[in-house]
Amino acid sequence: MTPFEKNDAKASVRQLINTLVPLALSWLAAYYSLAVSYWLTLPIAVITAGFVVRTFIIFHDCCHQSFFKSKLANEIVGTITGILTVVPYHQWKTTHSIHHASSSNLDKRGIGDMWIMTVDEYAAASPWQRFTYRFYRNPLVMFGLGPIYIFLIDYRFNRRGARRRERINTYVTNVSIALLYALLCWAVGWEAFLLVQAPVFFFSGLAGIWLFYVQHQYEDSYFEHEEEWSYVKAAVEGSSYYKLPKVLQWFTGNIGFHHVHHLSPRVPNYRLEEAHNATPPLHKATTIDLRTSLKSLHFRLWDEENKKFIGFKEFKRGKRARKLAA
Numbered sequence: 001m002t003p004f005e006k007n008d009a010k011a012s013v014r015q016l017i018n019t020l021v022p023l024a025l026s027w028l029a030a031y032y033s034l035a036v037s038y039w040l041t042l043p044i045a046v047i048t049a050g051f052v053v054r055t056f057i058i059f060h061d062c063c064h065q066s067f068f069k070s071k072l073a074n075e076i077v078g079t080i081t082g083i084l085t086v087v088p089y090h091q092w093k094t095t096h097s098i099h100h101a102s103s104s105n106l107d108k109r110g111i112g113d114m115w116i117m118t119v120d121e122y123a124a125a126s127p128w129q130r131f132t133y134r135f136y137r138n139p140l141v142m143f144g145l146g147p148i149y150i151f152l153i154d155y156r157f158n159r160r161g162a163r164r165r166e167r168i169n170t171y172v173t174n175v176s177i178a179l180l181y182a183l184l185c186w187a188v189g190w191e192a193f194l195l196v197q198a199p200v201f202f203f204s205g206l207a208g209i210w211l212f213y214v215q216h217q218y219e220d221s222y223f224e225h226e227e228e229w230s231y232v233k234a235a236v237e238g239s240s241y242y243k244l245p246k247v248l249q250w251f252t253g254n255i256g257f258h259h260v261h262h263l264s265p266r267v268p269n270y271r272l273e274e275a276h277n278a279t280p281p282l283h284k285a286t287t288i289d290l291r292t293s294l295k296s297l298h299f300r301l302w303d304e305e306n307k308k309f310i311g312f313k314e315f316k317r318g319k320r321a322r323k324l325a326a
Contacts, residue, residue, distance in 0.1 A: 004268040004275040005066070011069050015270060016077070018273035023051035023084070030196045031188055036131060042199055049203035050251040054259060055255030056085045056208060057269050063093040064265040081167065083176045085204070086151050090169040091159060094248055103216065104303075107226040114213060116223075117304045134312070135299050142213070147205025166282050207252075214293045215240050215258040218286060235262035241276070241285045242293065249273075259285040 026048040050106075051279055061067035075089065083087040099112030099324040109116060109271060115136055122130065156169045156174055185193045222238035224230070242256035249256055256282030257272035267275050276282050299309035311316075 002274065004271045004278075005065055005243065005264060007069060007268045008270075009068065011270050015058065019051060019054045020084075023048065023055060027101075027196065027200070028202070031192055034192055034195060038195065041196065043200040045196060045244035046203050047130050048196075048200045049207065051083055052200060053079050053207050053211075054251050054253050056087070057205070059085055059087065059089070059092075060096075060255075061269050063089065063096055065161065066266045066268045070120075079173065083173055083180065086173075086177055086201075087155055088170040089172040090153065090166040090167075093163065093320055094162075094166060095159070095197055100262065103262060104221070104223045104234035105226060105229045106223050106302075109228075114217070115300055118216070118304050119310070119318070120304065122301050134300075143206050143209060146209050148207065151201070151205045151215060169214055174223065211242070211252060211255060214257075214288065214296050215242055217296050217299055218288055218293075219295070219299065221302075221309060222307075223304070225303050232300070234261065234283050235259055237244055238262075239285070241287045243289045248290075 023126075026044060030041050030044040030048055035045055054230070058067060059078055059081035062081065065071060065074050067077065068074050076095070095112035097112075102108035102111070102125070104151040106118065115133065117125070117133055119325060124247065125133065138141040148276045156170075158170050162170075181193070181197075184197070188196075216239060218240055222233055224233075236259050239258040240256075240263040241259055244252065244256045253269040254272040255261065255269065257276045260272045260279075261269075263282070264275070297308075298311045300311050301309065302317055303310050
């Protein structure tokens with residue numbers, strides 16, 4: 001992966017321009033469309049949300065120090081794009097680094113990832129724990145309330161034990177978001193601001209959570225305990241190749257090549273496809289598309305015995321079968 005880890009300053013600047021400029025213009029288009037019909041505003045807001053997702057990918061690369069060679073440039077651009085996507089740079093950088101270092105490790109869950117219970121853990125859980133887990137894993141909660149809770153509430157607070165620099169960056173991000181939103185409310189009016197920003201915020205947040213979810217939770221994913229866990233297997237077998245239509249691949253900054261990204265986080269997003277195509281062993285990564293990815297909504301529990309995700313119905317059938325066998 002080393003040959004692909006070199007970033008290109010011109011390519012990075014070009015991506016900044018072809019992302020942030022259309023983001024601003026599409027937001028303005030959504031605002032002006034309010035005078036015509038809100039049914040016109042909503043599809044424009046969806047397109048604007050796509051540019052927010054693309055902005056987040058730039059933010060994401062900055063967190064990995066893969067967008068620019070300069071650490072300072074990554075921090076400045078990362079903080080600015082973090083404000084635009086309502087995510088604090090240093091906080092997310094820390095938790096996401098932990099995610100990369102422990103992805104698919106059953107003994108290191110809980111930071112920078114989604115809540116996953118194994119079949120045995122769920123079987124031993126109390127009724128309240130089971131209810132809480134089922135509530136969390138409900139698609140309406142995960143993808144409906146999830147974007148609101150994660151991006152609007154959770155990211156506004158510092159992690160326990162966060163260092164001073166991280167805490168200050170979170171405060172700066174929060175104040176900057178408040179000032180930006182106040183300026184927009186002053187410029188267009190708070191009603192118009194909410195009518196435009198609410199769907200942009202929700203659809204971009206939903207897309208972000210969906211991408212994070214589907215790229216690690218598919219039927220034959222990879223999860224192991226510390227003693228058997230392998231970084232390479234976690235990257236190639238525990239991260240999917242989400243094959244998207246070219247338009248969606250562009251808006252999502254090639255993050256569908258997630259197996260490549262987990263194998264080498266220093267590869268900038270605009271070189272992920274190139275790295276995938278040039279490395280035949282990576283072609284064996286699990287490939288999912290828009291249609292097959294929807295099956296992941298069914299998966300709830302990791303079955304350690306059979307090395308696959310199952311749903312609650314399969315869990316009940318297995319439990320019933322074990323009772324009959326006994």
